[in-house]
Amino acid sequence: MMNDEKIRKYIEGELSGEELINFEKEINNSSELKREINTYRNTLIQFGKLKNVDAEGYYFTNILPRFRESISKKKQQEFKPLFAVGSVVLILIALVVIFIINNKQEVIEDEQITLQQLDNEELKTYLNNYSQDITTSQLTENIPEEYDSLFNSMIVSELNLSKYPGDYLVDVTSNEFNNILDELSEEEIEGLYNSLIKEDFN
């Protein structure tokens, strides 16, 4: 071990003065030591060849462009999760909007179908249940004309008008009624009023 350190120092030129002279004497007296030191020196000469290896220049020229390319790829990859999350959120929002719009249309369509497709019994039930909550115009505006006779019969039955001739029952809207009133004079209206208040509907 002591000799190892001396050999290392000798090879690396760290010995000087008397120490160097004594060790050189030792080397000259020992062929084994001389051979050992020569093999170490030979190893170092061999490895010295690795210092100046002639390499392909294109590799070093391309290091930087390849690095720049990988950086831009990494940036794109970093962007991807954000893009994916954004896309998912947008799709979800679109689905929710479509669902809401569809639901609304279904409700409207359901109402229209129900009113137009009700048979007489169903329509009576519907009117009994809901006629208190809506105005006359709301109630009648979407009802087809074929239900007019049904309404007439219902009104006749409700008001006990069966004893009166049917031709005075007119199916008018509030607008039409106002038009009729506009065409009448004050005297005619007064006359009608007086005759109506005298009429016994029971």
Add this chain to the structure above:
Amino acid sequence: MTEINNDHNLVERFNNGDESAFNELVRKYQQRIYWHARRMTGNHLDADEIVQEVLLVMFKKLKDFKFRSSLYTWIYTITSTRSINLLRRRSVREIFSLQDSEADRAADSDIIKDLENKEEIKRLEKHLQKIPIKQREVFILRAIDGLSYEEISELTGKSVGGLKSNYFHALKKITGMMQYDE
């Protein structure tokens, strides 16, 4: 001193958004990074992987570099750490046979132009792979790069005495292997 000032200037320029300063730094140090990684790993493909990793670390971390050491010491430390990590990963993969053998990697593309000495260079690289990593590191820096023990100590953070001992152990082992080869 001029080199340190120049590095300082380049780092400052890069940190202020001048990408060309980073390019200059890469061109300045890429060969040293590559050859150290190559000697540590013994093949071109692994060395190339380390070069790209080191550049990426430099690119991301240069803004935190405070010049408490020279820039090359910092770059060297990154290169050395990455090389040692790769060698450890490689040895684990080889145990579980998940990676190509040394012979397969050696057969991969190489950048050595000197065809006459190519086989000799590969033989020396192969010998280097057979000594412990820490001894290999010191041997490369001393015997090939020709650094003084003080410089190696600055780079590796190890004591000069320990480095001398490691170096001579490495020299003895490699010499033994080369004699056995002959």
